[in-house]
Amino acid sequence: ELKKQVDTALARVEKIMGKKLGDVSDPLLVSVRSGARSSMPGMMETVLNAGLTTNTIPGLIKKTGNPRFVYDAYRRLMMMYSDVVMEKAAGIEPKTENDGIRGKLEREIEKVKKQKGYRSDVDLTVDDLKKLCDKFKAIIKQTLKKEFPDDPQEQLWGGISAVFQSWMGKRAISYRRIEKIPEHWGTAVNVQAMVFGNTGDDSATGVAFTRNPATGEDMFFGEWLANAQGEDVVAGIRTPNPVNKAGKTADTKHLHSLEEAMPKIYKELFTYQKNLEKHYTDMQDIEFTIENGKLWMLQTRVGKRNGQAAIRMAVEMAKQKLINQETAVLRVRPDQIDELLHPSVDPAAEKKAVELAKGLPAGPGGAEGRVVLTADDAEAWANKGETVILVRNETSPEDVHGMHAAEAILTAKGGMTSHAALVARGWGKCCIVGCSELDINLAKKRVNVNGRIIKEGDWITLNGTKGRVYEGKLKLLSANPEHNKWYKELMTWADRIRSLKVRTNADSPDDSTVARKFGAEGIGLCRTEHMFFGPERIKAVREMILSDTLEGRQKALARLLPFQKRDFAGIFKAMHGLPVTIRLLDPPLHEFLPHTDSDLKELAKDMGVKFSQLDAKNKSLHEFNPMLGHRGCRLGVTYPEIYAMQARAIMEAACELKKKKVKVIPEIMIPLVSHVKEFEAMKEVVVSVAEEVQQKCKVKVAYTVGTMIELPRAC
Known part of the structure; x- marks a missing residue:
């Protein structure tokens, strides 16, 4: 069925182009590319110039009058085909990065350039390229134990099979996992008639974006190379020129832009990119080739962009009436909002x-x-x-x-x-x-x-x-999203459209401040155990764990109280007027002790206790399945003084801030409750301390005590 489809489609392409694959006088050459439904830049395989053989080379030279171009295209075919089809698709794994066939062939080119004093691939002469092609064939046979195929149909089908197989290649699988692209989607294969950007100085290739993918600016942005094929731009083999004068930087201002070198073609390309963005209503990633002064559009797809650019594009496209505000909000992914938190270098x-x-x-x-x-x-x-x-x-x-x-x-x-x-x-x-x-x-x-x-x-x-x-x-x-005007505008649209309220997870005043700037309407979970790991605090926690008496534990907890109180005060202040859900200590106690003997010995020395005592305590606390064991509210039942200290820190911070006219809304969570009796016992501890603190401070704070239903038994 596939062969029938390919034969039918190939016949149609041959008729349109007036050329035939394998024809010795005027051969059709094709590219074989992937067509995945979601853009996966560089992850899928491509083969260019399929159809070039020892039989078709003379006819193409006669037709074009350009032997250098033909042998340049042939060496490119050998490099791509041997790498993609004969090595990767065949399941051959090079021992090291330098052992791969692509690397060996590239080093052969570099050797010739060094011998001849050439700076670039375009300096290679037709004789250089002929010799390289012969050398390539020998290296391919020696490395891969097979002759390079000299049949157009074999090259075509080898390319098609390799592109299909590349969907399950290591890099494609890694990329899909990162981008959350479903594996069952699979890929199509596109076979296109070749046009050539490497036929001379009036030919070129390029990649462009209808807007700047790094900043989001509404400016046609891209790069091009004269006398080159597409892989030269995206693979970074040569540093390309900016597509227009507006895209020049301090480092590229000396390079000729396409706008300057070929103004008529640039104007045509500029018109196409405007039409494409208007049609698809999104930023486009465009590939193009110029062959002997004629512009060919190879492909367009929705362009990748960073978070900052995504936000700016969405807002500006909505203002330009390309999309509506609802579409603009949905077009920005959560992880792109997260990117606004990325830091910058201190000037x-x-x-x-x-x-x-x-x-x-x-x-x-x-x-x-x-x-x-x-x-x-x-x-x-x-x-x-x-x-x-x-x-x-x-x-x-x-x-x-x-x-x-x-x-x-x-x-x-x-x-x-x-x-x-x-x-x-x-x-x-x-x-x-x-x-x-x-x-x-x-x-x-x-x-x-x-x-x-x-x-x-x-x-x-x-x-x-x-x-x-x-x-x-x-x-x-640290980043400050409040300085980003496009972000602020997008968030006002999101607030108008949404029906859910959103809180944040935060365990420190700094995190709470950032979350508030991002529009959080409170804290949904403050994990108090995260506050215990500072160097001054962890020592007190460990002393509390090692103590065998209530008095000893209370003494250690008294040292923790000021730290906890200061943390809660900072969080309440940052969340002024918004609710803060605070989960009391949840993890089992052994998580606060070192896990190796060497670390335990060092801790025993620091604390002035015997290693055997510390080791025995550590082993007694360890559990096969901590989720079902001595943690959460069960820890509070055994050691109510822990929850009493935390409740005191919360309420003292809340009362002191209320006296300063700061509105606080504490919500105290009893963790990992499996039975109502556990909750009632721990609630009594919290309420008792809360009432005592309020009486002492002579101030009333509205607070709640609750739990999160997270165990089947609690349902």
Whole structure:
């Protein structure tokens, strides 16, 4: 059935183009691409120039009169096909990054360029390319134990099969998991007639966005390369030129824009992008090719954008009547709102810092982290709790898992529409690309930056808004969403449309302040155990746990009381007039003790107790299933003095603030209740303390005591 569909569709394309696949005098060449229903930039495979063989090459040379273009297209086909079809789709896993067929062929090109003193791939002559094609065939056979296919139909079907298979490739699976794209959707395969941007100086290729995907500004934004094919732009092989004068930066102002180099074609492209955005009512990501002075549109799709850009686009499109306000609100995802919390580099610290390098600002915000040079290392280090910045020559779709794990991404090559830039923006990550000062040595695990050596594990700081890289850790400033006028306007629309009220989870005054700025209408859950882990507090908690007497526990709890009271006062103040639900201590006590013998020995020494005593206590507290054991309200039943101390801290803070005319609404939650008797016993403890505090302070505070139904037995 599939073969029949392909044959029918191919015959239609051949008729339209007036060419046939495999024809020796005027061959049709095709690209094989994915057609997933949700944009997955760079995650699915592509094969370009399928149909070029030793039989069709002479006819294409005669037809075009351009042998250099033909052999350039042939070497590109061999590079992509051997990588996508003969290696990945065949299930061949290279031992290391350097053992992959693509890397071997790229190194062969670099070797020729170095020998001849060339700066760019476009400097390669037709003789260079012919020799490279012969060399490529030998390397492919030696590495993959198969001849490169010389039959157009075999190339076509190899490409189709590989694109279908790439839906279940490692990088596509990782990306779908991150983006929550259902696996059962699958992908289509698109086979398109090729047009060529690498036939000479009047040909080009480019990627553009109808609005700036990094800032959201309503400005046509993109990049292009003369005498190139599409992969050169997105793969970061060459640093591309801005598509128009408005898109030039301090680092690209010397480069010719398409608007300047080919004004008529730019005007035509500008008209198309306006029409496409109007038709689809969303920002479009466009790929185009210019072949011998003629513009061809290859594809359009909804463009990826970061959170800041998504909010601005939604608001401005609604004001421009492209969409309504309800659509604008729904178009911004929750995780994109979360991105507004990303920090920025402190300008004062930046002035004193050592600047290592500069590049293109592909993903705004500030980030600090330890340098890692591979995606696998980024994921492994992040899993151990390290904050890392992934530094690469250029990223490829195989790096997606490491890019997601990293705090930020820095590449030596690539432009604003390269793979790294596209993916980083989609995830709201800080990213700098095209940082040409970086000389990365994977073998020695270090980076040479203008003579300064940065080793794996060293700290660096990125300013993704300016495209600057600094040595060491610089101070980062918290974001303030209230300064974002588009965010504020979008939230007023959301308030008008919504029917639910929204509270936040917050355990500190700072978190409460930020949540209030974001429009939270109270705190739905304040986890008091999170307040116990500060260095001064945890010691008192551990003393309380180790004490075998009520007097000893009360003494330790008395030291905790001022800390708890100060925290609650700060939270109530931040939430002035809004309800705050405070959950009393919930986790089992062993969670506050170290888990290893070495840490227990160190703690025993600090506390002046025997290791055997501490070890015995730790083991006595440990439970096979803590959810069913000694935790939550059952802890309060055994040690009511814990809940009494917390109730006192809450009510003293509330009473003192009420005297200062601050409106407080405490809601005290008894955790993990499974029976009404447990609740009644703990409520009595809380109410008794609350009444005592109010009498002492001579002030009345409206408060409630309740629980959250979270166990089947409680229903």
